[in-house]
Amino acid sequence: MNSSRREFLRNMALAAAIAAGSGPLRAFAASQNDSPEKWIKGVCRYCGTGCGVIVGVKNGKAVAIKGDPNNHNAGLLCLKGSLLIPVLNSPDRVTQPLYRKSKNAPLEPISWDKALDLMAAKFRGAIDTHGPNSVAWYGSGQCLTEESYVANKIFKAGFRTNNVDGNPRLCMASAVGGYTTTFGKDEPMGSYSDIDKATCFFIIGSNTSEAHPVLFRRIARRKQAEPGIKVIVADPRRTNTSRIADLHIQFRPGTDLALMHAMAWVILHEELDNPRFWNKYATFMNLEGKPATMEEYKAFLEDYTPAKVAAICNIPEAQIWEAAKTFAESTASTSLWCMGINQRVQGVAANNLIHNLHLLTGHICRPGATPFSLTGQPNACGGVRDGGVLSHILPAGRSVTNPKHREEMETLWGVAPGTISDKPGYHTVAMFEALGKGDIKAMIICETNPAQTLPNLNKVHKAMANPDSFIVSIEAFPDAITLRYADLVLAPAFWCERDGVYGCGERRYALIEKAVEPPAQCRPTVNTLVEFAKRAGVDPKLVAFANAEEVWDEWRMVAKGTTYDFYGMTRDRLRKESGLLWPCPDETHPGTLLRYVRGEDPLVPLDHPDKIFFYGRPDARAVIWMRPHKGAAEEPDAEFPLYLTSMRVIDHWHTATMTGKVPELMRANPHAFVEIHPEDASTAGIAQGDSVMLETRRDSMALPARITEVCKKGLVAVPFFDPEKLVNKLFLDATDPISREPEYKICAVRIRKA
Ligand SMILES: Nc1nc2c(c(=O)[nH]1)N[C@H]1C(S)=C(S)[C@@H](COP(=O)(O)OP(=O)(O)OC[C@H]3O[C@@H](n4cnc5c(=O)[nH]c(N)nc54)[C@H](O)[C@@H]3O)O[C@H]1N2
Ligand SMILES: Nc1nc2c(c(=O)[nH]1)N[C@H]1C(S)=C(S)[C@@H](COP(=O)(O)OP(=O)(O)OC[C@H]3O[C@@H](n4cnc5c(=O)[nH]c(N)nc54)[C@H](O)[C@@H]3O)O[C@H]1N2
Ligand code: SF4
Ligand SMILES: [Mo]
Secondary structure, three states, X not given: OOHHHHHHHHHHHHHHHHHHOOHHHOOEEOXXXXXXXXXXXXXOOOOOOOOXXXXXXXXXXXXXXXXXXXXXXXOOOOHHHHOOHHHHOOOOOOOOOEEOOXXXXXXXXOOHHHHHHHHHHHHHHHHHHHOXXXXXXXXXXXXXXXXXXXHHHHHHHHOOOOOEEEXXXXXXXXXXXXHHHHHXXXXXXXXXXXXXXXXXXXXXXXXXHHHOHXXXXXXXXXXXXXXXXXXXXXXXXXXXXXXXXXXXXXXXXXXXXXXXXXXXXXXXXXXXXXXXXXXXXXXXXXXXXXXXXXXXXXXXXXXXXXXXXXXXXXXXXXHHHHHHHHHHXXXXXXXXXXXHHHOOOOHHHHHHHHXXXXXXXXXOOEOOEEEEEOOOOOOHHHHHHHOOOOOOEEOOOEEOOOHHHHHHHHHHHOOOOOOXXXXXXXXXXXXXXXXXXXXXXXXXXXXXXHHHHOOOHHHHHHHHOOOOOEEEEEOOOOOOHHHXXXXXXXXXXXXXXXXXXXXXXXXXXEEEOOOOOOOOOOEOHHHHHHHHHHHOOOOHHHHOOOOHHHHHHHHHHHHOOOOOOOOOOOHHHHHHOOXXXXXXXXXXOOOOOOOOEOOOOOOOOOOOOOOXXXXXXXXXXXXXXOOOOOOOOOOOOOOOOEEEEEEOOOOOOXXXXXXXXXXXXXXXXXXXXXXXXXXXXXXXXXXXXXXXXXXOOOOEEEEEEEEOOOEOOOEEEEEOOOOOOOHHHOOOOOEOOXXXXXXXXXXXXXXXXX
């Protein structure tokens, strides 16, 4: 393709991206006659972008939605967000508790009172007979902060088990691992406003266009507004995101680590690094995690010369030089990444290598220059990561293995010393294995649908069918596959039928206010958990919360004085403002756009001798890691010669229990499909729309062919939203050794015409 044609196509893609986000500027109204009586502020139910919304209410019913002009999205919503009202008003809901008397019996209505008694008896019985580690919580980055906080407290302090995990393990765990091993503290230092200042975007393993549409529009606008702004996309698929790129590196799946080392090699060889920065603010760690020198780092990089890596990645060598130079030479480079990086057995290491590029070049802690991990779910950051609602962590950056941290939490929670176990609980994959083995006897699953979304799904289904287990699912929609395995289903108030906080990808906490009443028998989950805990014998003082606001006030206290300090975000303030970014230590503090920077971050003393202070690290230096490239857990071979990956589509949210209720969204992608490169299709004799049999070492299934040049040759891709095609039966459950996040992005497959 000649360069003017390429430029023309890119400009078209830019214009389309910007237009796509402009439509919903107009408020979505259910019908022309429904002019709302009042507008109530909240946050979109879907992605980690965390757009502010305002819900229009008339006669107690939600009738309209529009973007909040005062939040970061400046009034914009993508199509999914602007079509939330039909989901909220869908009659297809779990409207009362349901109970299954025996494993093969149908779910039948049961009263709340009986349901909670029964559940309490099962959990109490398991703990009394088999010990605290026989029960578990499997939560979600879509729960409200207050719900995750209460569940964590009940299990870790009330039941005395750390078997508390959730779907952020499938999603953000590797990003957490990356930030904590490089900077000593989790969460990005930058904010979305960096997008408006960046002059180079390095987007790796993120299809921002479909997964974070409102942020993508902001990137596209930035690119269109100022000539010379560069976008580099590194993704084995030619996604909508890559259409606006100046450079699309379509490398072999799983070779990102080699690519980024080669970029570092070029940066050092061309003297495009920033020694003033790394000399002062960085340190080097070798393969064993021991301190090392720049000379040793350079020697390590000799395994990753551009020529060697071009062969590993199966890309032209010139692309490596161009990417490295563009990244280093720009005035402000921002990296954005998501599941293409995190969902890998080398997920943490891949995160580290992104940070390496920023530390070598000093593209960090300046407006527009930042390594920014995009967050998947709306409250994975606020509720689960910051809240410490995983099996190895405690609230506000504390760790279960740290005696001082346990002691702090025991004091704050008012429980006896030694109450909190010093052993990490099960991570997600291990938790479901323990369920299968009968080591976990009773489990609550809340606001997540693991029977569709966990990897190696046949194994998971077998575990969930264990006759000795008791599974409670708190689930809003009756079509969730998980309900097939639930012994008890509890009916929750949905989205803006209850109030609570979501914390999105830029450290912004924002309140979702209650806009409408839930169906009569649907209850706010905070109340459900409190009621359950009391009946299960948890000290009532531990759960003395009348409502979500009281939970919020306790959580503010628990984080006070930590590096997550958001004490200044009172409920009243959150009612007035459209979200605030922590740290925000007092009520007059405006929130923090740039962490670790003197004069910006309230945790850096104003008289600190250095401009930047990485206070998360004992030596105040961030780490440049030597992490070797190793490849995927299951690479293609003679028997299974192709790569298989999985991805999202713009119209659906995960398991489509919500987006599946909206005809406009269903139309574009009603069913699963498999993307195949034309050459791979013709080798296998497959034509457009043919049924293709996909076989992996775990299972096989037939999907209709979508023959397209989106995938690199040798790679096929499937979406995972379709409940009728549980593609996760095909994927393996190998996990990253540090983050324990599964490798959803890569396994080996063979295809044939079905
Ligand atoms: N529409 C929509 N938006 C969503 C969601 C949704 O369900 N629907 N879910 C939200 C959630 S929870 C999440 S976590 C995010 C996920 O957001 P993304 O991570 O952007 O979405 P994915 O499509 O899962 O994967 C991104 C890309 O990773 C690429 N990839 C595959 N293998 C590799 C590799 O080896 N290296 C690299 N660099 N890339 C690779 C894939 O080709 C794909 O284009 O989206 C959020 N937003
Ligand atoms: N193959 C493959 N698999 C993947 C991934 C991938 O990239 N590839 N990505 C992984 C990632 S990153 C993620 S985050 C997970 C997501 O996986 P899940 O969290 O399992 O998927 P969701 O469909 O978001 O599940 C949310 C559930 O909560 C229910 N719900 C909605 N609102 C409410 C409410 O207010 N209260 C309650 N109690 N329930 C409610 C919904 O109906 C739905 O059943 O999937 C993972 N699985
Ligand atoms: S970009 Fe994400 S948060 Fe914003 S409206 Fe769309 S789905 Fe909602
Ligand atoms: Mo996610």
